[in-house]
Amino acid sequence: MHTLLVLYPEPTDRAAFAEYYERVHLPLCAKLPGVQDISYALGITEPGAGPYYAMFRATFADGAALAAAMASPEGRAVEADVPNYASGGATVLTFPTTSVPVPG
Template identity: 45%
Template structure:
């Protein structure tokens, strides 16, 4: 499995970010061919402070090849092109081969 980890920094207007992200951006992303799963997490500082990262999204694909094909598709390109429309705090994207161990 191949995973795209997207780390969104604190936006200038969190309410506007959330509105756009959940109602416009995520519906675009869900159309990317080969996308198997999306996980979205809002962060919080363990000490009560505001972390630099506001939101973390993971997008899972069957393989690195499926990831490349998905992001290279018209839907993937449209989703990538949409990021500057709402990510006012900046964003970091990291691709990763998923390595897990079953702890159950």
């Protein structure tokens, strides 16, 4: 499995970020070819209390699937959309991940 993790610093306007992100950006992300799972969090810290306001995580079968998704027209649309809401920019990390079975 391969993970795409995006960390968002504090935006200029939290409400505008959240509204656009949930209404426009996440539906674009859901169209990424080969995406297996998407999760996100808003308001990770109180305003001014930490380095990040939000995070996004998507998983793919492997690094090749992630690379293909981001090179696709859908991936280019996702990337091009970021400046429309992320006034603080974004830090993008990609890495292989291993799942650990949890008993029960």
